[in-house]
Every structure is written in C-alpha cells, then in structure tokens.
Amino acid sequence: MKPRSSIVTAFPDLVSGVLSSSVLGRGIESGKIDISVVNLRDFADGRYRQIDDYSFGGGGMVLMAGPLEAAVDSIADRDERFVVCPSPQGVRLYQELVEDLHRISCEKNLIIVCGHYEGMDERFVEGCADLEVSLGDFVLTGGEIPALAIADAVSRLVDGVVGRRDAVEEDSFFSGMLDCPHFTRPAEFGGRAVPSVLLGGDHAAIDSFRRAESARRTISRRPDMVARAGIMPYLRRGVYVIQLHHSVLDRNGRAGTTAITGLDLHDVSRACLTYGVKRYIVATPLLRQREMIKKLTSHWTDGYGSSFNTDRAEAMRRVKTFSTFTMALEWIKEKERSVPFSIATTARLRGGALHWTRIKSRLLEQDRPTVFLFGTGHGLSDEVIETADAVMTPIMGGRGVYNHLSVRSAVGIVLDRFFGFR
Numbered sequence: 001m002k003p004r005s006s007i008v009t010a011f012p013d014l015v016s017g018v019l020s021s022s023v024l025g026r027g028i029e030s031g032k033i034d035i036s037v038v039n040l041r042d043f044a045d046g047r048y049r050q051i052d053d054y055s056f057g058g059g060g061m062v063l064m065a066g067p068l069e070a071a072v073d074s075i076a077d078r079d080e081r082f083v084v085c086p087s088p089q090g091v092r093l094y095q096e097l098v099e100d101l102h103r104i105s106c107e108k109n110l111i112i113v114c115g116h117y118e119g120m121d122e123r124f125v126e127g128c129a130d131l132e133v134s135l136g137d138f139v140l141t142g143g144e145i146p147a148l149a150i151a152d153a154v155s156r157l158v159d160g161v162v163g164r165r166d167a168v169e170e171d172s173f174f175s176g177m178l179d180c181p182h183f184t185r186p187a188e189f190g191g192r193a194v195p196s197v198l199l200g201g202d203h204a205a206i207d208s209f210r211r212a213e214s215a216r217r218t219i220s221r222r223p224d225m226v227a228r229a230g231i232m233p234y235l236r237r238g239v240y241v242i243q244l245h246h247s248v249l250d251r252n253g254r255a256g257t258t259a260i261t262g263l264d265l266h267d268v269s270r271a272c273l274t275y276g277v278k279r280y281i282v283a284t285p286l287l288r289q290r291e292m293i294k295k296l297t298s299h300w301t302d303g304y305g306s307s308f309n310t311d312r313a314e315a316m317r318r319v320k321t322f323s324t325f326t327m328a329l330e331w332i333k334e335k336e337r338s339v340p341f342s343i344a345t346t347a348r349l350r351g352g353a354l355h356w357t358r359i360k361s362r363l364l365e366q367d368r369p370t371v372f373l374f375g376t377g378h379g380l381s382d383e384v385i386e387t388a389d390a391v392m393t394p395i396m397g398g399r400g401v402y403n404h405l406s407v408r409s410a411v412g413i414v415l416d417r418f419f420g421f422r
Contacts, residue, residue, distance in 0.1 A: 001106050002106070008075075008111065076111070080109060082109070082110050084101070084133055085113050085132045085133070089132060092134055098154055114143030176228055180211070216364075226361050242325050242329075243376065245284040245286075245376050264376075265297070270315045272415070280320070282322075283323070283327075284323065297317075300313045342389050342390075343389065
C-alpha cells in the first residue's frame with residue numbers, strides 16, 4: 001500500500017512550498033508518496049477563524065482543542081490514522097522510529113499536527129495523539145519544521161523516492177554507524193587531496209576504505225552509537241567462536257574436561273550462521289567426542305539432513321573440531337594470515353575485565369581476526385583466560401550476581417551485542 005501522510009498546519013503555504021520542491025516534490029509528482037496539507041484555520045469557528053486562545057493561568061497563547069480535533073477527524077477515522085505531534089516534550093526522533101513510522105504510513109494515514117505558540121491544548125494531545133516526537137532538546141517557533149523533517153525522513157525510505165536503495169542503506173544511522181566522508185572534483189582543493197584509494201577504481205578497496213572511515217568516525221564522534229550497531233560489515237577479518245571443553249572448571253573450581261551436547265552443536269551453529277561468524281570451533285581432547293561431532297554434523301551436511309533442512313546444513317558446515325584451543329588459534333592465524341584477537345568470556349567478575357562496548361570499539365580499531373572463547377561446565381579455567389587478549393565482563397541479568405547461563409544462551413547474547421542490528 002502506498003504511504004499516506006497528512007500535515008495539519010496553520011501555515012499551509014510554508015509546508016506546501018517545501019513539499020513541491022526537490023526529492024519530496026518529485027516523489028509526490030511521481031505518485032510514489034502521498035502527502036496532503038490541511039489548513040487548520042478551515043476548521044475554526046467565527047469570522048476571524050480563531051484557532052488559539054489565552055492559556056488558563058497565564059503564559060501565552062495555546063492552540064485550541066476544537067479546531068485541532070476537527071481537522072484530524074476530517075482526514076481519517078480513529079482506527080485508520082496515527083497522529084504524531086512534534087513537541088519538545090516528545091520522544092527523540094531516531095532512525096528506527098522513522099522506519100516504524102514508515103511502516104505505519106503504509107497501513108494508516110500518518111497525520112502530523114503542527115503546534116504553535118505555547119503548544120496545543122493538552123486535552124487534544126491526550127485524546128487524539130498517538131505519539132509526541134522531538135527533534136532534540138531545543139525549541140522552534142512552530143511545528144512545521146519538525147513535521148517536514150519527519151515527512152522527509154519517512155518518505156526517503158519509500159523505494160524509488162531517493163533513487164538507489166543502497167544509497168539509503170549506506171547513510172548515517174541506517175546501519176547503526178555514521179556515514180563515511182565523501183569527495184567530488186577537483187581532486188585537490190585548498191591543498192587537501194582526495195584519498196588516493198578513491199581515485200584508483202578498485203571497488204573492493206574503496207568499499208573497505210569507506211567502511212573503515214565510517215567506523216573511525218563513529219568511534220571518535222558518536223561512541224554511544226557503537227553499542228547498538230552491528231559491526232560485522234565493518235570488521236576487515238573474520239570472526240570465530242571457540243567452545244572449550246578443556247580446560248574448564250567443575251562445580252568445585254577444579255580444571256577438567258566436559259562432555260559435548262547435541263543441543264550446543266545445533267543452537268550455537270545456528271547462532272553463528274545468523275550473525276555471520278565464519279567458524280564454530282569445538283575444542284576437546286577426547287577423540288570419541290570429536291568423532292561424535294563429525295558423525296552428527298555429517299548427517300546434516302552430507303546425509304539425509306542435508307536435503308531435509310538446507311538451513312541447518314549450512315549452519316552445521318561451520319562446525320570444526322580441534323583437540324586444543326591453541327591448535328584452533330594457530331589454524332585461524334594461518335587461515336587469516338594474522339594473529340587473532342581472543343576474547344575470553346566468564347560468568348564471574350574478574351579484575352581487568354572490559355565491558356563489551358569497550359571491546360566492541362577495540363575490534364573496530366584493529367585489523368585482526370576476532371575469536372570469542374566460551375567455556376562449558378563452570379567456565380574457562382584461569383589457564384585459558386590468562387592467554388586471552390581481553391576478558392569480557394559477565395552477562396548480568398535482573399537478579400544480580402547469578403548469571404551462569406548455558407553456553408548456547410551466552411553465545412547468542414554475546415553475538416547479538418556485537419553483531420545484531422534491528
């Protein structure tokens with residue numbers, strides 16, 4: 001269904017002028033988007049079409065509830081509309097909210113009501129508004145500029161309005177990261193030259209440069225964004241998960257060996273496939289355990305399971321076994337031609353451990369393959385943890401210190417924190 005939006009305003013000429021220009025104008029003219037402008041004064045009573053009155057208790061002029069409600073009712077019935085009121089008191093506008101509003105506009109009429117003066121009668125807001133939205137912690141002279149900003153942000157998500165879909169997806173915030181810098185002719189200006197990689201014609205190198213610059217900008221300018229960004233596309237080398245069955249702790253804190261479960265193989269391999277992890281490595285010194293893993297995975301990769309469930313087959317192809325985790329690290333080093341950066345996970349608080357957001361930023365700053373080490377039983381032994389490049393603070397839940405999750409649960413949470421998005 002074609003997106004539909006309406007803007008209710010006391011200054012229709014101001015809004016119409018913007019809607020008739022540039023990208024929005026072309027989108028409306030081509031029929032890809034439908035944005036109407038409704039004059040609030042058409043719904044006011046009296047000779048002077050009064051839409052505002054003095055605030056009870058003093059404090060300036062306020063838009064009256066009657067004309068506002070009548071204008072909104074003229075556009076769509078209550079169950080066929082979604083009413084947004086720009087307001088400094090509203091929720092801060094962000095990309096995911098814009099995408100939600102875009103989806104809503106494809107199902108209902110998205111009505112944006114422009115405030116003025118001291119605002120709107122609160123009874124209209126409580127009775128008719130579904131959402132209040134703010135552009136930031138500042139005040140404008142009216143709601144027209146925020147309304148147009150919302151309409152513009154929503155409309156550019158419609159296929160064909162901007163042009164290339166990938167141009168939308170590469171913009172700041174869509175992918176959770178800031179956009180990379182852009183340059184045009186001349187190749188040198190004011191003594192500053194365009195980066196040579198952009199002039200060479202090597203599209204793979206250009207793409208790598210842009211992703212690296214996007215990561216660098218985000219870390220330096222908006223480090224808060226890194227926490228919710230999926231960083232897999234911005235890493236220059238592969239990501240691996242190693243599940244250790246030795247040397248891990250038993251319930252008494254002694255180092256030993258644990259058995260492998262089929263649940264782990266199925267669930268962790270699917271998590272790795274979901275988040276783009278290259279390999280899920282199981283390290284156990286027990287030959288029979290490694291043989292069991294190969295037998296189980298071959299059922300899905302070569303046997304009946306390969307045709308029964310092709311997605312499971314693809315996940316199981318990521319499984320690889322080694323007798324020790326050091327052998328696994330050496331294999332990764334040879335495969336990636338770089339020493340891996342290993343991250344030990346733990347369920348216990350340890351001195352020197354780093355919060356996952358700090359580790360996430362470190363991964364963006366370096367050119368090394370990433371390895372997450374997960375323990376079974378009661379966690380990794382000190383012997384293993386001390387070899388890691390970083391130790392991550394435990395996953396903490398609502399109940400405080402108890403956080404002994406199954407390895408498959410921990411893997412899913414960690415991978416989503418680093419590589420999940422939307």
